[in-house]
Amino acid sequence: MSLRKLLLGAIAAIGLTATAALAEPKTVTLWHIYNFESDMIHYGIKAFNESQSEYRIEPRLVPYTNINPELIKAIATGTPPDLTVINDPVVASFSSQGQLTDLTDRIAKSKIINLDVYYKGPLASSQWKGRRYSVAREVNALALYYNADMFRAKGLDPDKPPKTWSEVVAAAEKLRDPAKGVYGIGFCAHSSEQAVFQWLPFLWQAGGSIDKLDQPEATQALQLWVDLVQKGLASRDVINQQQREVTSTFIAGGSAMAVGGPWELPNLQKDAKFDWRVAVLPVKDDKNIKASSLGGFHFAIPKGAKEVDGAFKVIEFMSNATLFNEGWKAGLLAPRSDIELKDPQWPQAYGVFHEQIKTAIQRGPHPQWPDLSRPIQIAIQEALTGTKPANVALQEAAKKIQPILAKTPL
């Protein structure tokens, strides 16, 4: 036997024993959209990989702009990741088409995921026809940011933020300062799902719902926005600003109040050079209905995933309480009611969002949610640009939405 063969044999032997002792971890591919370094996913991936040696997460950052097309393509061609994050209103679009793995039984058996403690909203988003296809990763809800310094400068009490629609309008009128380029309030009416996300709270506060857009409640909700823009209390640019631009404007001092989600907190912390605070969204004066929109991403295992067991282990790992503590550092809330952060960052904001989340309602679930959303987007833009009166715009939207809801109710 040559020396070389001997050496090779030795290496092989060592290799064998090594394998026996430490099996090569199985890979769980995970697609996510979080490039933001403070997002808990990075902590979660690292902690998971360190916590055990059976599986190893291989993450891939898919730019948010392309996550849905990429997922659809990957599932369709049989090359999906083992695990992915997915935006809550589209879970039903995927699950109703059988594109996600049914997790009902696994969740029932799980010792870690206890659905009883989850909020109703994310639970509703994650199911379709009684089966469960996703587990909420985090939740968020809209609230009202305000600039306390501007409140003081205009003689408003920063400890008493507006609580009703009329108070909001009155405050916006006082706070607006055209000479300094300051608007009273900012909200998002961008021609995309974001506009619907931001408008729905007002619809619900007015006592309306998307199956009754032709009713006066819906008109009142839209008219509130129209008035804010037409009176110059909000910039006309709201129809072309995404949510992040609305809050960026607020941070830059371009508006005194802004409707926004908790994900903005790290940005505010970093860049807002004034005393900013958060208040729960106002209610309509005569109705007193508290409501907000619920958002957030879920974990789901696409159809055709190869490492379902491993992927579910990751979901379980990502659903543990420590991780949700991490979540708040990026302004994300736990999807369950049993978690109270003891010493949270931004305590004032935490209190408000924690309160707000209880009144937050999910969009859908409906397999054709995008088809319901688009007519609303159009109606909002028509009313805000003055192309059509709010009630006419909404009646047209209702005509498009009602047949869809007649076939598949909410």
Added chain:
Amino acid sequence: MRHVLPRLAGLRPKRILYPCLATIGVAIYLFPIYWMLISGFKNSAEIFANPPTFVPRDPNLEAFEFVFVHENIARYLRNSLIIAIPVMALTLILGSMGAYAMSRIRSRIVDFALIVVLMLQVFPDALVATPVFIVFQTLGILNTFLAVILATTSKLLAFALVILRPMFRQVPLELEEASFVDGCSQFQAFLRIALPIMRVPLLVVGAIVFVQAYGQFVYPLTLMNQQSLQPGTVGIYGFVGSEHADWHRVMAFSSIYVLPILVLFLLLQKKIVAGLTAGALK
């Protein structure tokens, strides 16, 4: 005096007026680029400040630092080059062959070929990504640069054909015919006569193809699912999330990303000048 003025007027524009005009014009034109560059130094509040600030109030290198330290920009640039250089070579080879043939064949076939070539260009990447993916899945070369190179070339080839065809037309037929008399084959005529004369247009087309290949986004994203293989554009798009976007980082990254090719282009301009003065084109 009267005969001096016209002479001065004839001289001045080129020496002084033109360069000044050109500099001012280019400076105004490139204002958005300046805006990109300084936005990389601003924080997100200042980007949205009213009135806008033309010089960053409190310039900070955080975004640039982040891009270098956390983003592995060297890997992104390397991947971009691994895609762009072969695409350029392949497109130039196929493009000059096809364009040469189109400029020499007098037949309806050329019309037909041109229409086919143009027809194939209309769908944006995002829409054909799925079928393109299926093609490369069938070929079994997913997750390789080869797939991205082949796909990207198919996107840029039409451009090379359309642009090079009329330029090959400008190569005098007599030159080639003379070479045929000397016993050159068609292939030799293409290689030794047409291509050298076409040096400058080929250089320009090559450079343009390179830049476009360097900026590819959808095909690499869709054909390669490993983070470590993705080019810089995917890195830039990654900063724009669902709810918030790190615009200053986007701008910092894209400034760094464009810089090397811009420098390359400027150096190339010199080559083009050299090519011209050497009488490559008569």
Added chain:
Amino acid sequence: MARTRSPLLYVFLAVPVAYLLAFIGFPIVFNVTMSFQEVTIGNLAMFFRPFVGLDNYREVIADPTFRKVLINSLIFVFANVVGQISIGLCVALFFAENFAGAHYLRGLLLSAWMLPGLVVGALWKWMYATDYGVANYVLAKLRIVNGPVHWLSDPAMGLTAVNIAHIWYIMPFSMILIAAGLTTIPQEQYEAAALDGAGAVRRFRHVTLPALSPTLLAVACLVTIYSMRAFDMIVSLTHGGPLDSTNVLPLLSYQFSFEQFQFGVGAAIGTFAFILVIVVALVYVRTLNKEVSL
């Protein structure tokens, strides 16, 4: 002609065409097929799906948004062809004067076109912002406008704003191609014209323009096709809004496919764009043939 054309030329022609057919022929067929089928997230990758005839097309035509978007697309393409070629030609001719620094300045211009569409869209969106945008700021300082211009929030203004931004973005590309075309015009022709006493304008009309017209035609054709599939920049600039006033066919097609998950309808819209491009290609080839016979 002294010599019959070698078969090699046909091989030269066949190779790139075959290449293109191999790699994008199938995707095109796939898309066109989809436009006659009922396509869901579930059957997207299959080739045989429920056939629905012209239903998708009927839906597209019945949608008032589509008509608006079709017109937007035509305006967008037309504005881009005219804008890019006229400005590009002027700039290329100006830089062809070979003054000191001309080549570098011309090269610098290209940096606009090197940027990712996402970045260009975001930059122009900031610059166009009614309140904090540079555009209004400068226009107001120069006293060109009285009140702020609602570049992107006025449906009547949106498409103009997008056109300006897109011409800015792609014009350097057209310009450099025209400049390359200029270099292929033999210098003797100018010298001969100058000897005949032709002035600058006549030299341009009788030497430059005829010699350059094949290039201009080619650039026009490319700009048409590229504008027809312009996408990234518009998504990030306006996402088609306000009220679809800046929506164009590829974006609408994308929205139907990947935001509404109505892939069949999206494919049908794509097919409309496809037919438009065939028309453009036919016109282009026809015009080329006329040139040859002249």
